[in-house]
Structures are given as structure tokens and as C-alpha cells.
Amino acid sequence: MALADWGHIQFSGEITITRYVGEIGDDLREPLHCPECGTAERLTLGTQGDEGLVVCPICGHEWTDSRVTARDVRQMLHLAAMGQPSAFPNGQMQTVVFPPLDEDRTLAPQPEWVDDDPRVRWELGCLISTGTMFTHCLRAARHLSSFAIASDTGVYTRLYPQAGGSAVDAHMATVLVALSLYEIAFQARATKMFEIRLAQAVSALGPERARRVKDLRPIFDFDPDAPCHLRVTDANRMDTAEAHDWERWRRTAVEILEFSIQDIVNHSHLSKSADEVRASDRERQWYPDDLTWYTGNRV
Ligand SMILES: [Zn+2]
Known part of the structure; x- marks a missing residue:
């Protein structure tokens, strides 16, 4: 081949x-x-x-x-x-289709927090499996983006560099998807991805509510090898984005979530409504993800 x-x-x-x-x-x-x-x-x-x-x-x-x-x-x-061998996938996902972004991956310093911050108390309560809620959200977001990039021509041409798209946009839309999942999880005080519904993440990225997601900075620092908060480049882009860039990332994140909901409904063997689609629905098709695409060094 x-x-x-x-x-x-x-x-x-x-x-x-x-x-x-x-x-x-x-x-x-x-x-x-x-x-x-x-x-x-x-x-x-x-x-x-x-x-x-x-x-x-x-x-x-x-x-x-x-x-x-x-x-x-x-x-x-x-x-x-990527210089890797492949076989005809026969309708399955055999890899993560996500453009690499070559930039500094140093994590931002841990945001300041106080003991009785409800978000910190919730994040502590989530530590029942490896990683923090935000690391789980990052993994889920990257897999949802990969499905959308590989499947939807509009998303592919805007986010995949060899098709004319932007790797920065792919990355930022995916970080926004992760933050929206994290926000919905906090609102519901969820401790597992199974409890997060994608339709609610779409609502969290509506034009008004999305400003809150833009300012979200996950706090809890748990595993020295896992990215528990945003990296420096992402915090900077969130803080300084031009309005038109921000709006493009927000719309793309919504598009990835809406594609995921529809695709999961279409391929579900059980009759499932769009409101019932959960962040963990395709977990069995995900690839192991050590999150090195997100972070390299810590400060
Ligand atoms: Zn022929």
C-alpha cells in the first residue's frame, strides 16, 4: 500500500x-x-x-x-x-485521526485555590481511578474529535492540515470540548464519564454560557505524569484570543459534539435518543492515550 x-x-x-x-x-x-x-x-x-x-x-x-x-x-x-503501516479499517476506527501540533507542551502553574472551594472538593471526590476528571475529559474530547475529523468532510477540511485545515483549531476546539465536559461534570457533581451527557456539553458551549467555559481552569494536581490543568500555550490562547478565533473554536467544538451525538445515535443498536448519548459511549473503541500529545514538561 x-x-x-x-x-x-x-x-x-x-x-x-x-x-x-x-x-x-x-x-x-x-x-x-x-x-x-x-x-x-x-x-x-x-x-x-x-x-x-x-x-x-x-x-x-x-x-x-x-x-x-x-x-x-x-x-x-x-x-x-505518520509513516505507519495500516490495513483497510472495514468501518472500524484503527487509529486516532488527530493532527499533531508541534509547540511547547509545558503545563501552566496550578491555579490558586482554597480548601473550601466546591470545585476542589468535587475534584478530590473524583479521584477514585487513575487521573483527574480533567484528564478523562481530555481523552474523551480527543477521541470524539478524531471520529469527527475522520468522518465529516466539513470538519476534516477545516481541522486537518493536509486537507487545508488548521492543527491549532483542531487542538483548541478539542480543549474546549474537554472543558465543556469538565464543566458539565462539575455541575452534575459527576465522578465518572458515564454520567456526562454530550447534549448538555453542547448547551454549555452556547454563545453566552461558553464564556464561563473559556475562563475555566481545572485545579487539582494529582499525578505528576498527567496533565491536570491547561498547558501554558492553551491558557494564553484562551486569555488573548481574538473574538473571531474564539468564536470559530467554539462553533467547531459544538460541531464535534453534535456530530458525535448524531453518529452515536445512528450507529446504536438500541434505540437511543440524542439526549441519552454519554461521553463514555464509545470508550471501547478508544485507543490507549498517555496524554503525551497534551503535555511534556511540568513547571
Ligand atoms: Zn476496471
Whole structure:
């Protein structure tokens, strides 16, 4: 498999489509092939909107196939850009599609706090598993962003650099998603991600309430290796953002959450309403995240 040019992946062999077939209790595997000439080898995959586009190397026929999505293709493009091998994802998420942002990752100093601050008391009460509530929110936010970037063409073209997007915007929108989850968790005095509903995070990012989220600075310092508060660059950007930049990050964060809600509702086997979608709903599809993308050094 090779990156033909940005946006296209050419396979050296066949692309095997795998589908679970419940009735016979096994996976059904079949090679993707050109409907015009039958060729199954050296096909090229690209994207057409949210769909995958397949191109035949022999007769030049181009077609879309419902079993090949832009989400599949963008994951392979991302891995190729990182110099890593990939296989056809078959509709699954096999990596985190998130643009790296090369900048200083030093954490900001711990914000000042007093013992009877209700937020500190709540954060202490959350320390029943590894990490703080904010580290859990950062992990959730990055995975939600990854799904949206890989799946939604509008989000992809604005947040993924090789598609013309901005890695800073991807990062800041994701930090805002994390802060909105953290705020909702505090309001509900939640101690687990399962208790956080994404629709409420959307409300927290409404034009008025979002100002409060912008000024939020998680406090509790727990694990020397985990980012418990914002890093210096993010605190600075939050403090000094031009109104139009802030508004773009806010809208993008809302878009990521709304995409996530709709996508989870659409792919749920149970009938689930948008209000019921929770921050932990896709936890089993997440990749281990040591949060080194967020922080390197501490002060
Ligand atoms: Zn063909």
C-alpha cells in the first residue's frame, strides 16, 4: 500500500472487505473488485464527500461503494502521513485521526485555590481511578474529535492540515470540548464519564454560557505524569484570543459534539435518543492515550 498523492492510497494487493454475518456466526470476507472489468488488485482509494471513492488501475473506472467510507480512507491517509503501516479499517476506527501540533507542551502553574472551594472538593471526590476528571475529559474530547475529523468532510477540511485545515483549531476546539465536559461534570457533581451527557456539553458551549467555559481552569494536581490543568500555550490562547478565533473554536467544538451525538445515535443498536448519548459511549473503541500529545514538561 502506498500514498499515491495526498488524498489517494494505492494498494499493492487486494482490499478485503470483512463483514460480520450473524446467521452463519462468522465473518464474510470478499475482495473489492471493479464492477466494469473485475480487477481486484492495485485499486486506489480516495474520498468523495463522506464516501470512499475506488479507482480501477486497468480500465480507469471510478465508483463509490457503501462498504468503503471516507472515514476508512482518512485513517489510512493519516497513518501513511505518520509513516505507519495500516490495513483497510472495514468501518472500524484503527487509529486516532488527530493532527499533531508541534509547540511547547509545558503545563501552566496550578491555579490558586482554597480548601473550601466546591470545585476542589468535587475534584478530590473524583479521584477514585487513575487521573483527574480533567484528564478523562481530555481523552474523551480527543477521541470524539478524531471520529469527527475522520468522518465529516466539513470538519476534516477545516481541522486537518493536509486537507487545508488548521492543527491549532483542531487542538483548541478539542480543549474546549474537554472543558465543556469538565464543566458539565462539575455541575452534575459527576465522578465518572458515564454520567456526562454530550447534549448538555453542547448547551454549555452556547454563545453566552461558553464564556464561563473559556475562563475555566481545572485545579487539582494529582499525578505528576498527567496533565491536570491547561498547558501554558492553551491558557494564553484562551486569555488573548481574538473574538473571531474564539468564536470559530467554539462553533467547531459544538460541531464535534453534535456530530458525535448524531453518529452515536445512528450507529446504536438500541434505540437511543440524542439526549441519552454519554461521553463514555464509545470508550471501547478508544485507543490507549498517555496524554503525551497534551503535555511534556511540568513547571
Ligand atoms: Zn476496471
